[in-house]
Amino acid sequence: MSQYPPELNVPLSNQFIIPKNSDIGATLREDKESSCTYLCGNSLGLLSERSKGLVLEELRIWGSHGVVGHFSHPLDRPWTKCCDEVHPLLAELVGANEKEVVCMGTLTNNLHLMMDSFYKPTPERYKVLCEAKAFPSDQYAFTSQAAAHGLDPETTIIQVSPREGEYTLREEDILEILDKEGPTIALVIFSGIQYYTGQWFPMKSITKKAKEQGCVCGWDLAHAVGNVPLELHDWDVDFAVWCTYKYLNSGPGGIAGLFVHENWHKTERPKFAGWWGHELATRFEMPSKFSPIPGAQGFQQSNPCVLAVASLLGSLQVVKEAGMMPALRGRSLQLTTALESFLVKSKYFVPLDRVSNSTDFAKPGFTIITPTKHSARGAQLSLLFLPTGSGVMRKIFDALVKEGVIGDEREPDVIRLAPTPLYNTLKDCEHAAESLERAFSTL
């Protein structure tokens, strides 16, 4: 490990509460009270002391002030404006100006809200271009939106698949489809980072090509926000949606976010309005005519959950203190590279090109399907277990838990491991690789 800088053994922020071996079922570990090896920030980020503190504060103020907290709040965060401190931080994280972002709702709900406004099929231009095997909720959203317009999802939704024997998409294949079918495509919508493979799509070039072809371009940033640097405004992205419970550590089911590019603020008024999107200055005069806040914040429908906002704000403050994306991404690259280098040394590791060129893997092993290029991945590595469909993944996953390693499994054959720059260390990466080795040896 001498090749790695010693700082990699100190977390970027010590603000986080890390589950202990005893709590997560690490039966093979003797150090029951030590922190487990939590490599699952891609699924549910950990609780920061700051988030906990802010949630407790809001509970206390709800108790001490009741309804008064909406307008007069002893800590100067009146609930009518409880997202005011969140918005600039979200804007910075996604590369947007403050009017382009809003903290609201939940991811799938926001995706529908954006599609309601931005997916406007015509007889000539009606298709939705997306990745094959998008996260199921997104697939259900695309399918049901197409059906709501009376379109047949089969012919409306075009899915780009990996080539035979490959696991991730090639930029040239996506661009080629856009070149060929562009004029019939109404909406291009990919995830920033693919949840299963960990591939970071070339967002800038896809967006550029989509716009050249006259398509609207949206992104599901569930696995990208807080993980990789984003420049939504400069890339000319039309809209984006995300959740905050992964790399942004807002807690299970935390409040989500969305982005609407400035280009649209004049023309694209919120299609399905609610009072929380009405300008604050007159909102409580209860006017019957809707006058939206200009920009993304006009899309708000309801007053947001204060506990959820507080939890998110706490974590964003930690992210800010840690140095935002430059610091996070810098450390993330180092950690993920280190994890990869430990894994490829395993005697059970099979290089991806060998897996692609053969179907004959009788012996248990694994490969990594996440791209190796830094520009094509974030924190996560997706390990594919061999032989596929044999149940090796499940056995290894259970063995890893006993070793105190929390990754996350995706049926049928993948375990995702994501060293998170805020709270993971080089030691976590090393321990995960060693545990994997032991897990295989007991199969």
Place this chain on the structure above:
Amino acid sequence: MSQYPPELNVPLSNQFIIPKNSDIGATLREDKESSCTYLCGNSLGLLSERSKGLVLEELRIWGSHGVVGHFSHPLDRPWTKCCDEVHPLLAELVGANEKEVVCMGTLTNNLHLMMDSFYKPTPERYKVLCEAKAFPSDQYAFTSQAAAHGLDPETTIIQVSPREGEYTLREEDILEILDKEGPTIALVIFSGIQYYTGQWFPMKSITKKAKEQGCVCGWDLAHAVGNVPLELHDWDVDFAVWCTYKYLNSGPGGIAGLFVHENWHKTERPKFAGWWGHELATRFEMPSKFSPIPGAQGFQQSNPCVLAVASLLGSLQVVKEAGMMPALRGRSLQLTTALESFLVKSKYFVPLDRVSNSTDFAKPGFTIITPTKHSARGAQLSLLFLPTGSGVMRKIFDALVKEGVIGDEREPDVIRLAPTPLYNTLKDCEHAAESLERAFSTL
């Protein structure tokens, strides 16, 4: 006060944390550390010890277990099923079977979701019948839904207004419009209890007439749920939406709920699908085909906010222990009747019929615009301050705060006072009336 049973001076549940005079700006009170007179549960319910405890528990488990809490939860509330204990309690509160209700989203968002599915205008039947001066968010929703169908809101949305000189709607007027215009009306949607006047609409008879006329009938139960007894299933209501931060004490922006009648479960599949509406048994196998949970729960789009659900569950457990709606409503009737009887004794009180028959009120005073009939109101009384438009309301409101009385103001002339059966007492009602008297005397 001898006419009132002594139990009215003991709250129905001592589970609640009541703001203190010192915290809410009650500068005229010497007993700074005593509980204030909180008559604002119609706007934001108070924090129960139980809600606080459950939120703290979930924070603790997020910290100790991270992502593991989704499936394996030390207190047996795995987050994938975190609404399982909420649903039967909500069902009982609204008079539904468990499959007809779901805890999800936010009120205005749920209203849109329901209108997406249930508002299906045709050239013959396209109108929306609602009350004049519906809560603004609902007005924005109706208007934007009409516009989304290419309809002119002016001719599409029919608002029933009070008669000249009256403040609340007459049942016969609503039924008459339904009789006359029924065949052109697609959707009848009222609030269960009107937020401004406190009128409880005759839900059963409006629903019955709407259904006879072939309309769909939906309800906004923001001010009705947890306040008055509801029988949504038996009344044959098609759908209903509500928030839980008022009489259900879930905290600012708490998670909301909705109802879809069993009649629709076979035919009305969720129009805008998300993975959380997919059957739990196969949800995490990430199938590409959406297979919804039968009933209202199939409408879920995203995983719900665990902190918000915990907070709601805590309060619902208190409501359950207190005896659900029979106990709450029984006490509520007593408290509101008592408050009314104290208020009408005021020398500043003007009977409503005198206000209606004259526009000439030079002297400051007030009337009560909420119906007196028990079957036409819930906990809330709406006080209208005279002369209207003169700013008396604002002065009285500020004076009440100084006396430690928290009601809530609605511009231009109304203060709403709602004794909440769970935590208010007869003394609160008496103190509010006395404070009002003093407030007037210092004008």
